[in-house]
Amino acid sequence: MGHIPTDDLLNRRRFLSDSGRLLVMLSSFTTLVCACTGEKKEEKILADLVLEENKLVLDLKDNRFRALNTIGNGLKLEITRNEKPLLVTRVSKTQVAAFSSLCSHAGYEVMAPEHGVLVCASGHGGSFDLEGRVLTGPPRSNLHSYPTQLIDNRVLISLFL
Known part of the structure; x- marks a missing residue:
């Protein structure tokens, strides 16, 4: 050249x-x-989604939320595209729990419950119970939770504290 x-x-x-x-x-x-x-x-x-008095309301008669009618089940709710979904689980006949699906170990997404256990998608082996408490490490802290109430067939979740 x-x-x-x-x-x-x-x-x-x-x-x-x-x-x-x-x-x-x-x-x-x-x-x-x-x-x-x-x-x-x-x-x-x-x-x-329905908001009443700054609480997210899930009507358990609504087919979208039917998983919450069975103890040990749960579901993910996409509140916004910018955040990880919200996890909601049925703990007992009278109790539900709601928490962030962001793993407290490395920030990976926690999957909806299978057999009453929530597993982190990272493959690191982290798992949580239906109330977001650590079952197996490496996570050392529970999932960030939100106050919930179960009144009749309605789940009330306080997202705005």
Whole structure:
């Protein structure tokens, strides 16, 4: 290959520099569009759930929440797209529990209960009972919990403390 004139090198550098700036601007615009779209989605998710006096209300007659009618079962609720889902479990005939699905060990997501046990998806071996208490390590602390009440066929969860 022969000698490339200096003017051509400068034009190539300017082209690459300008192309890089354009890519950064386009990616920023895409992020902004995605964020706006996400906010609309979050509103929809929240609109599907019932709030009364700053408490999330789950009517156990509603098919979406039927898993909570059986002791040892549970479900995940996506409150917003920006957070891990909320875990809600049926502990006993008179008790439900609600907590974050964010593992207290390494931040991986905790799965819905199987056979009355919640297992961290990390594969590290962490597990929790139906009230979010550590059963096996490596987690050393319980899952972050939210106050709950079971009144008739309704679960009330205080998310806003």
